[in-house]
Amino acid sequence: xxxxxxxxxxxxxxxxxxxxxxxxxxxxxxxxxxxxxxxxxxxxxxxxxxxxxxxxxxxxxxxxxxxxxxxxxxxxxxxxxxxxxxxxxxxxxxxxxxxxxxxxxxxxxxxxxxxxxxxxxxxxxxxxxxxxxxxxxxxxxxxxxxxxxxxxxxxxxxxxxxxxxxxxxxxxxxxxxxxxxxxxxxxxxxxxxxxxxxxxxxxx
Numbered sequence: 423x424x425x426x427x428x429x430x431x432x433x434x435x436x437x438x439x440x441x442x443x444x445x446x447x448x449x450x451x452x453x454x455x456x457x458x459x460x461x462x463x464x465x466x467x468x469x470x471x472x473x474x475x476x477x478x479x480x481x482x483x484x485x486x487x488x489x490x491x492x493x494x495x496x497x498x499x500x501x502x503x504x505x506x507x508x509x510x511x512x513x514x515x516x517x518x519x520x521x522x523x524x525x526x527x528x529x530x531x532x533x534x535x536x537x538x539x540x541x542x543x544x545x546x547x548x549x550x551x552x553x554x555x556x557x558x559x560x561x562x563x564x565x566x567x568x569x570x571x572x573x574x575x576x577x578x579x580x581x582x583x584x585x586x587x588x589x590x591x592x593x594x595x596x597x598x599x600x601x602x603x604x605x606x607x608x609x610x611x612x613x614x615x616x617x618x619x620x621x622x623x624x625x626x
Contacts, residue, residue, distance in 0.1 A: 424547075424549045426532060426549070428534075428545060428547075430543070430545075433454055433457050433458065433459040433496070434457060434458035434459065435458060435459070435460060436459050436460065436495045436496060437459075437460050437462075437494040437495045437496070438451075438454055438459045438460065438461045438462065438494055438495070438496040438497075438498060439462050439464060439492040439494040439496075439497050439498065440461060440462070440463045440464070440465075440498040440500055441464050441465070441486065441492075441497070441498065441499050441500060441501055441506075441510055442463075442464075442465050442498075442499070442500035442501035442502070442523075443463050443465030443466075443467055443468040443469055443472055443481075443500075444465075444469050444500065444501075444502065445469055446500045446523045447463065447465070447469065447472065447498065447500040448469040448470075448471040448472045449471075450498060450500065450521065450523075450533065451463070451472065451475075451479070451498070452471070452475070453533070455475055455478050455479060459496070460479075461478075461479035461480070462479065462480040462481075462482060462494070463479055463480070463481050463482065464482045464484065464486060464492075465481075465482075465483070465484075465501075466483060466484060466485050467483075468481065486506065486510075488509075489509075489513065490510075490513070491510075491513040491514065491515065492514075492515075492518075493515055493518075494518070495518065495519065496518070496519045496520075496521070496531070497510070497514055497515075497518055497519070497520045497521070498520075498521045498523075499511065499520065499521065499522045499523060499524065500521075500523045501524075504524060507522065507523075507524045507525070511525070511528060519531055526550060532547065534546050534547040534556070535547070535556035535557060535559065535560045536560075537560055537563060537564055537567075539564070539567070539573055540573050540576065540577070541576050541580065542567065542572065542573065542576065544563060546559045546560055546563065575604075575609055578609060578614070579603060579604070579609075582603055582614070582618060583600065583603075585618065586599050586600055586603070586618075586622075589622060590626075591622065591625055591626070595625045598625070599618075599621060599622065599625065602621060603618070
């Protein structure tokens with residue numbers, strides 16, 4: 423069992439300081455920027471991929487001074503200077519979530535390989551056993567979900583759930599109906615709307 427707790431985190435409008443502007447920073451910040459984080463990069467120079475996204479973050483074009491610390495909610499340490507990295511870790515604020523690219527064992531944040539298809543989002547990790555294998559896992563899981571009609575079924579169920587949630591049924595009755603609608607009897611029914619009405623009438 424992994425010691426890390428898998429979480430989905432809302433990063434929109436969260437403040438992020440990224441120290442370093444190289445390859446690792448470019449790869450990690452791409453996701454943060456896509457999800458709306460407020461990013462500040464502190465680095466004398468930037469990777470070409472970051473330069474392309476220059477309009478979407480603040481750039482402090484400078485080297486760090488000794489003993490600096492940052493009060494942002496998330497701190498990304500992405501330099502190739504081991505001494506500086508260790509100093510930044512030591513100076514991080516209590517409660518601040520830190521991504522330490524140089525030291526996974528001391529990093530609060532880890533990036534899984536992500537499957538993001540419609541309403542389905544999965545994070546896949548081998549917990550460092552064989553990171554490159556996650557790409558294969560991603561394709562295997564994606565194919566399995568497609569073969570099982572998961573994406574199509576969720577497309578059907580999304581509006582059904584809204585009808586059930588907004589109905590006058592009790593909480594327990596709603597749970598019964600939500601679970602019942604996941605079965606083939608409902609999903610393969612020629613007239614799902616009629617069947618749903620029938621089931622709701624039976625519960626009322």
